[in-house]
Amino acid sequence: xxxxxxxxxxxxxxxVNALGYTRRDYEGAIxxxxxxxxxxxxxAAVVQACxxxxxxxxxxxxxxxxxxxxxxxxxxxxxxHGFNSVHGRMPSVLTGAALANRDLIYLGISGDGDSxxxxxxxxxxxxxxxxxxxxxxxxxxxxxxxxGQFSATADKGSKSKRGVExxxxxxxxxxxxxxxxATYVARSFSGDKAQLxxxxxxxxxxxxxxxxxxxxxxxxxNNHAGSTKSYDxxxxxxxxxxxxxxxxxxxxxxxxxxxxxxxxxxxHDGSTLRLRKLAEDYEPNDRVxxxxxxQAHAERGEIVTGLLYVDPQASDLHExxxxxxxxxxxxxxxxxxxxxxxxxxxxxxxx
Amino acid sequence: xxxxxxxxxxxxxxxxxxxWACPAHTPVPQYIRLIAAGRYGDAYLVNWRSxxxxxxxxxxxxxxxEPACRRGRxxxxxxxxxxxxxxAADFKEDIxxxxxxAPPQNNGKRIACIGGGPAxxxxxxxxxxxxxxxxxxxxxKSAGGMMRSQIPKFRLxxxxxxxxxDYILKLGVELKNDHWVNSLKDVLAESWDAIFVGTGAPRGxxxxxxxxxxxxxxxxVGIEWLASxxxxxxxxxxxxxxxxxxxxxxxxxCRTAKRLGGIDVKVVVRSGFEEMKASxxxxxxxxxxxxxxxxxxxxxxxxxxxxxxxxxxFEKVRAEYDAKGRxxxxxxxxxxxxxxxxxxxxxxxxxxxxPWIERDIGIEFDKWGMPVLDATTLQSTQPRVFFGxxxxxxxxxxxxxxxxxxxxxxxxxxxxxxxDVARRPAPMVTLVSQxxxxxxxxxxxxxxxxxxxxVPMRPLELALKDLRTELELGFDPKLAYQEAERCLNCxxxxxxxxxxxxxxxxCVDICPTECITFTANGEEDDLRGRLxxxxxxxxxxxxxSEALKTSRVMVKDExxxxxxxxxxxxxxxxxxxxxxxxxxxxxxxGSAA
Numbered sequence: 001x002x003x004x005x006x007x008x009x010x011x012x013x014x015x016v017n018a019l020g021y022t023r024r025d026y027e028g029a030i031x032x033x034x035x036x037x038x039x040x041x042x043x044a045a046v047v048q049a050c051x052x053x054x055x056x057x058x059x060x061x062x063x064x065x066x067x068x069x070x071x072x073x074x075x076x077x078x079x080x081h082g083f084n085s086v087h088g089r090m091p092s093v094l095t096g097a098a099l100a101n102r103d104l105i106y107l108g109i110s111g112d113g114d115s116x117x118x119x120x121x122x123x124x125x126x127x128x129x130x131x132x133x134x135x136x137x138x139x140x141x142x143x144x145x146x147x148g149q150f151s152a153t154a155d156k157g158s159k160s161k162r163g164v165e166x167x168x169x170x171x172x173x174x175x176x177x178x179x180x181x182a183t184y185v186a187r188s189f190s191g192d193k194a195q196l197x198x199x200x201x202x203x204x205x206x207x208x209x210x211x212x213x214x215x216x217x218x219x220x221x222n223n224h225a226g227s228t229k230s231y232d233x234x235x236x237x238x239x240x241x242x243x244x245x246x247x248x249x250x251x252x253x254x255x256x257x258x259x260x261x262x263x264x265x266x267x268h269d270g271s272t273l274r275l276r277k278l279a280e281d282y283e284p285n286d287r288v289x290x291x292x293x294x295q296a297h298a299e300r301g302e303i304v305t306g307l308l309y310v311d312p313q314a315s316d317l318h319e320x321x322x323x324x325x326x327x328x329x330x331x332x333x334x335x336x337x338x339x340x341x342x343x344x345x346x347x348x349x350x351x
Numbered sequence: 352x353x354x355x356x357x358x359x360x361x362x363x364x365x366x367x368x369x370x371w372a373c374p375a376h377t378p379v380p381q382y383i384r385l386i387a388a389g390r391y392g393d394a395y396l397v398n399w400r401s402x403x404x405x406x407x408x409x410x411x412x413x414x415x416x417e418p419a420c421r422r423g424r425x426x427x428x429x430x431x432x433x434x435x436x437x438x439a440a441d442f443k444e445d446i447x448x449x450x451x452x453a454p455p456q457n458n459g460k461r462i463a464c465i466g467g468g469p470a471x472x473x474x475x476x477x478x479x480x481x482x483x484x485x486x487x488x489x490x491x492k493s494a495g496g497m498m499r500s501q502i503p504k505f506r507l508x509x510x511x512x513x514x515x516x517d518y519i520l521k522l523g524v525e526l527k528n529d530h531w532v533n534s535l536k537d538v539l540a541e542s543w544d545a546i547f548v549g550t551g552a553p554r555g556x557x558x559x560x561x562x563x564x565x566x567x568x569x570x571x572v573g574i575e576w577l578a579s580x581x582x583x584x585x586x587x588x589x590x591x592x593x594x595x596x597x598x599x600x601x602x603x604x605c606r607t608a609k610r611l612g613g614i615d616v617k618v619v620v621r622s623g624f625e626e627m628k629a630s631x632x633x634x635x636x637x638x639x640x641x642x643x644x645x646x647x648x649x650x651x652x653x654x655x656x657x658x659x660x661x662x663x664x665f666e667k668v669r670a671e672y673d674a675k676g677r678x679x680x681x682x683x684x685x686x687x688x689x690x691x692x693x694x695x696x697x698x699x700x701x702x703x704x705x706p707w708i709e710r711d712i713g714i715e716f717d718k719w720g721m722p723v724l725d726a727t728t729l730q731s732t733q734p735r736v737f738f739g740x741x742x743x744x745x746x747x748x749x750x751x752x753x754x755x756x757x758x759x760x761x762x763x764x765x766x767x768x769x770x771d772v773a774r775r776p777a778p779m780v781t782l783v784s785q786x787x788x789x790x791x792x793x794x795x796x797x798x799x800x801x802x803x804x805x806v807p808m809r810p811l812e813l814a815l816k817d818l819r820t821e822l823e824l825g826f827d828p829k830l831a832y833q834e835a836e837r838c839l840n841c842x843x844x845x846x847x848x849x850x851x852x853x854x855x856x857x858c859v860d861i862c863p864t865e866c867i868t869f870t871a872n873g874e875e876d877d878l879r880g881r882l883x884x885x886x887x888x889x890x891x892x893x894x895x896s897e898a899l900k901t902s903r904v905m906v907k908d909e910x911x912x913x914x915x916x917x918x919x920x921x922x923x924x925x926x927x928x929x930x931x932x933x934x935x936x937x938x939x940x941g942s943a944a
Contacts, residue, residue, distance in 0.1 A: 003790055004790075004796070004797050004915070004917075006861070006863040006915075006917070007797075007798035007800065007863050007913055007915055008800050009425050009426060009798060009800065009863070009864070009913060010425070010863075010864070011425060011864045011865065011884060011910075011911045012424065012425065012911075013884070013885050013887070014884070015884075015885075023865075024863075034923065035857055035920065035921045035922060035923045036853070036855040036857045036921065036922065036923025036924070037855075037857070038855065040857060040860050040861075040921075041855065041856045041857070041860055043860070044856070044859075044860035190855075190856070191854060191855060191856060193856065217855070219853075219855065219923045223853070231853045231854065231855060232853075232900070235900075235901060
């Protein structure tokens, strides 16, 4: 934990993106999480992804619930919109915001407690509805703010810091998201930014419900032998499916990989997801296949990471509801509420 | 790359750019922290040990430390190190009772120092406290050498020289002033155990162009003229003055001329403005005083009327660079430039001159007329004779003379003990953790974002009136504190202990200047291309760890590290620690007593 803000001095050759911003411009306040917390790495990955995509900070709304993870939006995108909601209720606030203004980029940040325990109902419905958003769960398997009790994603048989074994079955949020209809589903590890940053970029560009489960070790309560969410355990059991490169529409696509090892997926906005396969026979466009692959590896205690599933032609909530293209919050009261005469007319038609 | 060898003192020493660049390796951040703490006397003594003349150097040092300062690579300007040194000298309490004293019993060894400048005085100081009987010979009334004779008093008041020379003479060093040594052979015949030659570069180069002889009474060699001014023989100059040359002596000449009655003072230089040898701040000071600097003009002739100088004519040139990057000044073919003037000061370089050293006494000279020396030990081919300062390896500056004085003193000490002079004593090095709490450090790790503070100056109309009125007023304690806070504490090193690292990336994420990367190892060029931020300054080392658990290595580019300690605060396992590195160069120990 640091008292001091980062010095403003920049190296003279600090890179700037197309908007003229440095990475530092995408940072937020100094983190107050424990030193070495995986969540801080995820914050840094969000910063990097937004910098790389030349995102205008004021076009992003970051929403979160309660918990260590849900504190983190304070530590990145300091110039973006933010909403720190009630515990487990971020998805409904996000849904409401997304309905009111479809033009913003929605970034939901949550944790395993916020999403898999108190907020599991909200989690399920936001995925079902296909809200256009990036939903990141910073998953450490414990309740860090209340001193490290097992959370609902802790693996059965894993041990707490004091040696107590977890006897409950875990909730696998990735499996849930796949089953509930999320159209971009990935899992990653806070200690592997090379993998995480492109996954976040792909999710931010995806239209529809994008979900990323990021295993994020809790250095204080869940980074010991016997934990299945420690730095060491995750590194030893990480089964990487693929490596993602996100290519912007304006970027020339140059293939420099052996044929057959790369698949390219074009998204709505013209961006391309280039996947370098690491696992044989894994196709990220097969929802059922993804689910069984996931289950099979989970049985063996392996953690499957990478882009598990993507539907590049996905539709989102606004499409389902057939809303107007213009954001509702800009329509004005007269168009949003046609008045009692119109209501009377409608009622009369139903009598 | 191989893991960095941080057990070698050079590794961390190099990170302290200012100290590494200082010929005498003064522990700069150490004394700057003492100044910030208001401990001026302690700061003075840290300096005095290393560079012997803090008050003098705090005003006129060539400051190789400042261009090297890390702050200059990340901020617009480096820390005003030199002027902070002056602060220590200005505000110190009486430190005389804290200076070392010569042992009551001398060791029976007698040393002659020829020349009373900074090199000789350094040798005298180092050897006197070790029990040697040292005699300094100088042809002037008082010791100080070129510091007294060539540097104008408005930059360096006499009282400052007197004070610091006195500290040395009080150690029991004997000064034979007004004493001209005209034969080294005679000195060798006396029973000295060793002889140190620190006679400087006493001869000013002359401008050999037509009219020089005829107009001789109006043309002066810069350093000789400055000495005449210093000793009161010259008190005025004609209104229109041209100074030839672009070095620091030229700057001293023009500024002195301005104070002695020169109204229209011009400096004319062969090279371009940027390539002038003068330090940037000395050029700035000259311009500030209303002196014009004209570039790319080569003197062609002194024009005169029957011996009375009327003008100087110059050929216009431009710089051309050949394939090897060597500069040639090529005439442009434009008409010559004629500048009217009444007097000319020639400051186009200094040369060594040893007419008093016989060529048959075992001291070899090279084809440039310089003594053949071992660059480290400064011993000549006559084992009993050592050289230092401008007379050793050519004209440099005061701080180099001091550094060579220390080296020569060590050599003389070893020589007098019958030891091998090539076996140099190692420096004293300490490396101590600065951690006091989770986020408390025993140094001020908050990085100041202030710009460099300007040294207050006397108004020009007052300063230009009198030759002895010091132009700069120096920092006051408040400004000194603010400037001291700009120091990045580069001596508080980021020490990485790989076996503690869990590769959580916390340090990578927090580092404000993106110095840290965890990646696969490779050759240096390859690694530099793969770091989180571009690594183009190859003069700065990469700090490479041993292989970590994931078989990657930690690579830290030392170039623009702010030493803010955030990596260490963020590290959950103590793999990073901030440790203060203090290197004190070896000095004469006095074991000969």
